[in-house]
Amino acid sequence: MKLLCAVIFAYCLSSCVTATQVASVSPSDTLTVSFAKWHKNSSAAVSMTFDHTWGRMVEWERTVPKIVADSVLPVDFDYTSGYIYDNNQHLLARDTLQKLGIAFFAHGHRHINNDTLSYEQAKANFLECRDSMRSIGINPLVYAYPGGYGYKTSTQRAAEDAGFLAARMFDPLESPHVLPNAVQTVDWYRLPTLMMFRKEFQDLHDFLRVNRTIVNNTAQLVPHLRENTRLGAWLILTYHMIGPTDNENTYEVRDLLADIGAIRSQRTWLVRMQDAVVYLREKEAARLSIEHRRNASGRLEKVILSLNDGLPDDVYSLPLTLLMTSPVQWKGKTLRAYPINNPNSPQMLVPAEDGALMLTIPPDGKQYVVIAE
Numbered sequence: 520m521k522l523l524c525a526v527i528f529a530y531c532l533s534s535c536v537t538a539t540q541v542a543s544v545s546p547s548d549t550l551t552v553s554f555a556k557w558h559k560n561s562s563a564a565v566s567m568t569f570d571h572t573w574g575r576m577v578e579w580e581r582t583v584p585k586i587v588a589d590s591v592l593p594v595d596f597d598y599t600s601g602y603i604y605d606n607n608q609h610l611l612a613r614d615t616l617q618k619l620g621i622a623f624f625a626h627g628h629r630h631i632n633n634d635t636l637s638y639e640q641a642k643a644n645f646l647e648c649r650d651s652m653r654s655i656g657i658n659p660l661v662y663a664y665p666g667g668y669g670y671k672t673s674t675q676r677a678a679e680d681a682g683f684l685a686a687r688m689f690d691p692l693e694s695p696h697v698l699p700n701a702v703q704t705v706d707w708y709r710l711p712t713l714m715m716f717r718k719e720f721q722d723l724h725d726f727l728r729v730n731r732t733i734v735n736n737t738a739q740l741v742p743h744l745r746e747n748t749r750l751g752a753w754l755i756l757t758y759h760m761i762g763p764t765d766n767e768n769t770y771e772v773r774d775l776l777a778d779i780g781a782i783r784s785q786r787t788w789l790v791r792m793q794d795a796v797v798y799l800r801e802k803e804a805a806r807l808s809i810e811h812r813r814n815a816s817g818r819l820e821k822v823i824l825s826l827n828d829g830l831p832d833d834v835y836s837l838p839l840t841l842l843m844t845s846p847v848q849w850k851g852k853t854l855r856a857y858p859i860n861n862p863n864s865p866q867m868l869v870p871a872e873d874g875a876l877m878l879t880i881p882p883d884g885k886q887y888v889v890i891a892e
């Protein structure tokens with residue numbers, strides 16, 4: 520018996536890896552598991568965010584929510600609490616827009632250049648906005664600096680210390696792509712963006728003239744989307760007022776609609792900015808535990824694995840995608856995965872590229888079993 524236990528122990532591989540490692544000791548007889556960069560192994564990620572497209576209860580502001588509803592778009596809107604004047608606007612945010620699946624990012628109580636404020640003043644501005652949002656049941660996770668002014672480290676620190684997980688800025692000369700393949704970490708409080716301004720609007724404003732991160736229409740957006748896919752990166756698009764025909768109109772409706780088609784035509788993950796932040800934060804913290812169970816003769820019988828990010832599940836609840844390739848012993852067989860306490864659950868493994876399989880599970884420590892049939 521002692522000898523049998525020793526044999527079983529010798530063949531049981533139990534290991535713990537992070538998102539930047541691959542769980543493999545001997546690829547020939549272990550299930551190889553790695554983290555997909557993006558949800559469901561998408562080639563890249565794109566977020567559509569909207570500043571100042573709602574809240575004043577005027578007719579044209581219905582344009583974007585209608586497009587969001589018609590296209591079932593996962594997007595983020597700004598919430599500038601100083602602009603929320605009465606209960607009707609609170610209710611619009613809480614009831615109508617949230618029910619369309621719109622997430623909200625905090626945009627400050629006052630819409631001002633936070634770099635002109637002290638650390639304490641900026642933090643107070645951020646907290647007042649956060650508390651206003653919480654009062655109607657919205658828990659903001661991401662901040663966007665008004666005007667993109669988040670250059671000062673004290674402003675970035677104020678956003679972090681106010682409890683936000685990330686903050687979006689605007690840098691006219693830096694690359695708008697987050698986490699291209701050669702880069703391993705995200706600068707959380709300097710998230711870049713690509714600004715969407717029609718040419719006539721851009722030409723009206725001197726400070727918008729010289730830059731590399733503004734596009735005027737879909738034709739100019741498409742090369743950025745292709746580059747984002749080539750880099751395997753995340754691109755955050757920022758739109759402003761869309762709809763009126765006067766000088767306030769910053770982008771044409773027809774181009775917004777064409778942008779949606781162009782984004783969807785690529786194999787990218789169209790994701791709310793807030794959700795992309797949560798996904799990447801989870802992946803950064805996640806640990807994969809994997810145990811290979813073998814019989815006395817060394818034959819692999821099952822693999823038990825779990826993901827745990829150690830973060831609170833009420834915020835960090837998005838599933839992460841794992842990629843798997845079969846051990847040699849299981850080649851030609853059908854692999855099946857199920858929660859350890861529900862062997863009869865539907866098939867959870869989905870084909871990925873190059874014969875790999877995808878498993879998408881939350882990083883909550885729950886165990887899953889992989890077997891070959």
Ligand SMILES: [Zn+2]
Binds near residue numbers: 630665666
């Ligand atoms: Zn703004």
